[in-house]
Amino acid sequence: MSQDIQQKIQALRAELHQYNYDYYTLDESAVSDFEFDLKLKELHDLEAQHPEFYDSNSPTLRVGGEITKNFPTVQHQFRMYSLDNSYDFDDLQDWEKRVQRTLNEPVEFVAELKYDGASISILYENGVMKEAVTRGDGFRGDEITSNVKTISDIPMQLYGGFPERFFMRGEIYLTRKNFDKINERREEEGLDLFMNPRNTASGSLKMQDSAEVGKRKLSAVLYQFISTEMPAETHWELLQKSREWSFRISDQAKLCKTLDDVKTFINFWDVERHQLPFEIDGIVLKVNSLKQQSQLGYTAKSPRWAMAYKFKAEKVETELLAVTYQVGRTGAITPVANLKPVLLAGTTVKRASLHNEDIIRKLGLYEHDFVYVEKGGEIIPKIVGVNLEKRNPANREIEYIKNCPECGTELVKIEDQAIHFCPNDLHCPPQVVGRMIHYVSRKALNIENLGAETIEQLYREKLAENPADFYVLTKEQLLPLERMAEKSAQNIIAGIEKSKEVPFEKVLFGIGIKHVGETVAKKLAKNFESIEALQNASAEELIQVEDIGGKIAESIVAFFQNPENLLMVERLKTYGVQLENGENTNVLLSTALENKTFLFTGKLSLFTREAAEEMVEKHGGKNISAVSKNLNYLVVGEKAGSKLKKAQDIGTIEILDEQEFLDLVSN
Numbered sequence: 001m002s003q004d005i006q007q008k009i010q011a012l013r014a015e016l017h018q019y020n021y022d023y024y025t026l027d028e029s030a031v032s033d034f035e036f037d038l039k040l041k042e043l044h045d046l047e048a049q050h051p052e053f054y055d056s057n058s059p060t061l062r063v064g065g066e067i068t069k070n071f072p073t074v075q076h077q078f079r080m081y082s083l084d085n086s087y088d089f090d091d092l093q094d095w096e097k098r099v100q101r102t103l104n105e106p107v108e109f110v111a112e113l114k115y116d117g118a119s120i121s122i123l124y125e126n127g128v129m130k131e132a133v134t135r136g137d138g139f140r141g142d143e144i145t146s147n148v149k150t151i152s153d154i155p156m157q158l159y160g161g162f163p164e165r166f167f168m169r170g171e172i173y174l175t176r177k178n179f180d181k182i183n184e185r186r187e188e189e190g191l192d193l194f195m196n197p198r199n200t201a202s203g204s205l206k207m208q209d210s211a212e213v214g215k216r217k218l219s220a221v222l223y224q225f226i227s228t229e230m231p232a233e234t235h236w237e238l239l240q241k242s243r244e245w246s247f248r249i250s251d252q253a254k255l256c257k258t259l260d261d262v263k264t265f266i267n268f269w270d271v272e273r274h275q276l277p278f279e280i281d282g283i284v285l286k287v288n289s290l291k292q293q294s295q296l297g298y299t300a301k302s303p304r305w306a307m308a309y310k311f312k313a314e315k316v317e318t319e320l321l322a323v324t325y326q327v328g329r330t331g332a333i334t335p336v337a338n339l340k341p342v343l344l345a346g347t348t349v350k351r352a353s354l355h356n357e358d359i360i361r362k363l364g365l366y367e368h369d370f371v372y373v374e375k376g377g378e379i380i381p382k383i384v385g386v387n388l389e390k391r392n393p394a395n396r397e398i399e400y401i402k403n404c405p406e407c408g409t410e411l412v413k414i415e416d417q418a419i420h421f422c423p424n425d426l427h428c429p430p431q432v433v434g435r436m437i438h439y440v441s442r443k444a445l446n447i448e449n450l451g452a453e454t455i456e457q458l459y460r461e462k463l464a465e466n467p468a469d470f471y472v473l474t475k476e477q478l479l480p481l482e483r484m485a486e487k488s489a490q491n492i493i494a495g496i497e498k499s500k501e502v503p504f505e506k507v508l509f510g511i512g513i514k515h516v517g518e519t520v521a522k523k524l525a526k527n528f529e530s531i532e533a534l535q536n537a538s539a540e541e542l543i544q545v546e547d548i549g550g551k552i553a554e555s556i557v558a559f560f561q562n563p564e565n566l567l568m569v570e571r572l573k574t575y576g577v578q579l580e581n582g583e584n585t586n587v588l589l590s591t592a593l594e595n596k597t598f599l600f601t602g603k604l605s606l607f608t609r610e611a612a613e614e615m616v617e618k619h620g621g622k623n624i625s626a627v628s629k630n631l632n633y634l635v636v637g638e639k640a641g642s643k644l645k646k647a648q649d650i651g652t653i654e655i656l657d658e659q660e661f662l663d664l665v666s667n
């Protein structure tokens with residue numbers, strides 16, 4: 001029986017690895033996404049039921065889930081050098097002459113795109129991904145293997161005649177599209193937006209929850225094979241071989257026989273880079289022959305056999321027409337430079353973000369200044385300087401607004417944030433509309449047919465000012481709105497009706513309490529069975545809940561102190577929206593573990609981690625995520641590592657095996 005299951009698990013793993021290979025390397029899919037997901041789920045379920053067959057290389061680890069508090073530091077076996085930069089073609093020619101002089105024989109080059117992301121070094125042993133490490137200071141980096149496993153471009157299992165042990169280096173980056181998606185989601189959730197794809201990619205790699213990393217949908221490209229024994233004589237051959245072993249190698253890399261070929265490559269990509277789905281900041285030129293590479297060697301900082309060529313950020317000059325201010329749905333103010341339209345990197349630019357007051361100050365902007373606009377790593381063009389020679393001395397300096405342009409309320413600046421906010425969240429029009437849009441959004445009440453535009457109209461027509469108003473809308477009220485057909489009006493009404501079935505935790509997220517995001521709402525719903533219970537909780541009681549800090553607790557208390565919010569909640573309740581947990585969600589089975597904190601580590605074999613954590617909760621205990629003095633019990637499975645050691649060092653933590661934990665629960 002057990003053997004059958006093991007075989008089944010192994011077969012599923014092999015099959016899924018093969019599909020991944022077909023899909024990511026050969027670019028063809030042997031099965032539909034649906035079938036793939038089904039198989040993955042089947043494997044996932046089997047693995048959960050049979051933790052004894054754990055495999056650190058299972059395709060299920062692609063979806064992440066491992067939590068890392070501190071990434072271990074790892075010494076690089078081969079130092080990760082940086083690259084020398086050149087900014088014009090003359091520099092590059094000088095470099096080529098130096099190379100020629102040293103070698104005194106014909107030299108070929110490989111020209112590659114310089115991906116703008118974070119570099120990574122990955123150790124493969126016997127065809128299996130072993131360890132992924134960031135560049136760090138070049139000598140030592142952070143071990144982030146579980147995060148890297150969520151990146152589908154990076155194979156966990158190799159094919160063909162790969163060498164036994166080697167390192168593969170490459171760049172992890174975000175496509176523009178996925179970067180935009182992350183920011184759209186953040187906007188929906190009222191979080192600050194990320195500035196550019198590069199920082200977001202490297203920031204994502206350092207997240208503690210690999211499941212969250214997986215959601216970011218990072219991409220990767222590999223560009224260097226490193227080992228003590230080289231299975232080829234040139235860099236180019238190594239790239240082709242790596243591709244056969246199933247690495248994702250850049251399709252744009254080019255073998256160049258002469259510097260003229262290189263020039264053509266550079267000129268082509270200087271223009272075409274704007275059409276790429278990801279960002280590059282230059283090209284990298286590498287001497288092709290490995291023998292020549294080792295003859296050239298390294299300087300203290302970089303290889304002599306490689307050179308980066310950085311593209312100039314395109315820069316144009318234009319007139320600043322006016323600075324206007326936008327009020328976001330969360331009340332954040334964004335200053336915007338309205339520009340005399342100008343062509344930049346293939347698109348007409350009319351506006352540039354100024355981000356915040358500090359940036360305007362730093363630029364020292366005056367009305368009608370002539371400014372330099374650049375398109376760099378950021379998606380939105382930015383102003384990088386002022387042409388002072390063209391300034392008219394009669395003009396005035398730009399003064400940041402003091403009051404909200406939408407509602408007149410005096411703006412506030414939150415400590416240690418550069419951004420201004422309009423604090424009038426209940427009556428400032430964009431914020432009022434924003435709150436309603438948030439309420440209907442996918443992760444909240446998910447009222448599909450009620451879109452942002454309709455909500456804006458409803459607000460303008462004074463038909464809705466807060467989510468409770470949705471529940472008294474009639475078809476007759478909707479029909480006169482612009483572009484509203486009978487059918488869509490019907491769908492909206494039906495969608496609103498259906499939202500009454502949405503569970504408490506999502507409603508809690510939907511009503512828009514500041515700082516209560518999706519996860520916090522879930523935690524709250526788990527710990528408070530109804531909105532009344534939450535309403536009656538003091539800040540002290542709230543911070544007892546895992547992950548709820550002072551800022552969140554205060555914001556919850558403030559929310560329920562406001563009579564308008566209370567009225568909205570009362571109304572929602574009357575209309576039948578779920579403001580308490582359904583049956584059975586929260587029943588305690590016993591209080592055996594009351595006031596006790598637990599943490600599980602190592603490979604568990606009697607139950608899954610989720611099941612164990614649920615047991616703790618059902619018996620009145622609390623799960624915490626790290627070893628500290630606040631921990632009462634550490635339950636250890638097989639191969640427990642650093643957590644066990646830390647707990648032993650602290651000394652006051654009781655260490656249980658799985659059976660002892662079960663005994664504790666049943667007592």
Ligand code: AMP
Pocket residue numbers: 081082083084085112113114115116117118119120135170171223284308
């Ligand atoms: P820099 O950070 O300016 O010193 O440039 C060196 C970095 O460029 C490396 O650490 C890599 O992360 C990155 N890079 C991007 N694309 C490539 C490539 N094709 N070959 C080598 N390095 C690259």
Ligand code: ZN
Pocket residue numbers: 327404405406407408409422423424428429
């Ligand atoms: Zn306002």
